[in-house]
Amino acid sequence: MADREPTLAQVGEFGVIDRIVAGRRQPAAVTLGPGDDAAVITAADGRTVVSTDMLVQDRHFRLDWSTPHDIGRKAIAQNAADVEAMGASPTAFVVAFGAPPDTPAAAAQALSDGMWEEAARCGAGIAGGDLVSAPLWVVSVTVLGDLGGRAPVRRATARPGDQVAVAGDLGRSGAGYALWLNGIDDHDELRKQHLVPKPPYGQGFAAADAGASAMTDVSDGLLADLGHIAEASGVVIDLSTRALGADHDALTAAAAATGGDAWDWVLGGGEDHALVATFPGAVPAGWRVIGRVRDGAAAVVVDGQPWQGNPGWQSY
Template identity: 70%
Template sequence: MADGGDPTLRQLGEFPVIDRLVAGRRQPAAVTVGPGDDAAVVAMPDGRVVVSTDMLVEGRHFRLDWSSPLQVGRKAIAQNAADIESMGARVTAFVVAFGAPPDTPAARAQELADGMWLEAGPLGAGIVGGDLVASPQWVVSVTAFGELSGRPPVLRSGARPGSVVAVSGELGRSAAGYLLWHKGIDDFSELRQRHLVPRPPYGQGIVAAQAGAQAMTDVSDGLLADLGHIARDSGVLIDLAADALRPDVDAVTAAAAAADADPRELVLSGGEDHALVACFPAAVPPGWRVIGTVRDGGPGVLVDGLRWSGAAGWQSFD
């Protein structure tokens, strides 16, 4: 796989590869000890750490014939950052464990790391440590750390009847992009790109927390499925207004038609866009759009008062 000018991971060896991956990276001030020791040390002035982890497996969560390593790196960081955002926290650091076949060109590992820094840097966060191992296929496991700055975390369990449900970010785009890739449709490049690199509404998690959000999550498994977690954990019924989802439905309608899919299904059940959805007791802050209400009953999620009959999102072992 590699010619003379492009050494593989095996040819370079673990530590020289790691040296290349960390060289020249600019760590945030909060990172007291960065890569190169047994562990990293990151300031958490709040006295608490918010932590989340996600694993991406080649062939399951990404395909290297669809995504560049740079895009895989961006996606891995983005989806973990969204989990931290959805607690109302600011992401400060990541650690990354990366498994790849020994004949992987080292330049491709470098590109993966570049993508991670490209996504993490603007958030003010660093990749502070990691592990590099041999694996039959690429496996990227990211753990993200966040800081609450004295605020309580926004859990899934706080939604109360009478509140409104609002969204920040995009719905249905990643699922539309997936279908386009899957069916080999070359149009709609922006949607296909969005499947490879989601665009979470960075910063809106804190905005929501400061605006009094009662409950929040990111849309990783699909709007109905993820709101279902809030409904269950809060013991409430969530009723979405189909009209309020119209902008997202419109954005994927042409692509859905080309791919012979229902655009509403993409918006209601498509995951991996990592929009944030939250419940607010009153007005929603700028950057958020009301899409439904919280009611007594349930737990469950309805659309215009009715149970949606499509697939209810995506589960890991389906």
């Protein structure tokens, strides 16, 4: 019986933490894991990259769409993408989880399992956390990362003449969202990619190695996120619909099924956590060229023109 499952309140904070922590294998970078006031992480090159993201129930995920395991994977993946976008590799995550006292303890375990599965994909561990009572689910993750001796790849250093390239998927999450919203059961892979993004792990590091001049991850939408690079660098970024044709074409069936627009998803849909970067030289394997950096007043244009469609995700 679902209503007889032990709850967080019944198992208690420390009991739940004991269960979640039991049997986990930390990577070498986590020299002291959960169980003390703080964890200790190796920072081999004398610097630590750090970023944090909060996910709130019914705003960033729905418990009737996502399993707790999905939510755990998503929370880790989107934080990991922020570290990748600096040209670094994740080493460890810490997690704060707020949930109602009547939440099944098994749901917290599944959330943690999802987090560990995703963290393992990028070679990192969950080094610590906090578990508190809240009227709805709130998952707040902080990621630490290692630059491996290189300079961080920032947003402010794209230069005219650079090629613009992307690694990872575009528009899938937006298309998947439209499918969920319309109650359409087809297109499993797109619906799954809305729930659990697939950042191209390792490609941030590869881009930095290949001399990327600027980089970010696609969290708010390709145009919005490239807008940050364009503004910070004082350049025009000109995207090519021809180069993005394959991304568009992968979504036309979902567009037909939902009445959505494949270009809106490719250019405006966020949450895929692809990486987009500018390269003065050759683009490394796993990246596809989608445009060019030009001189001019900061802007992102498509085929030389302002885009008229959906500009991307708004936080409020």
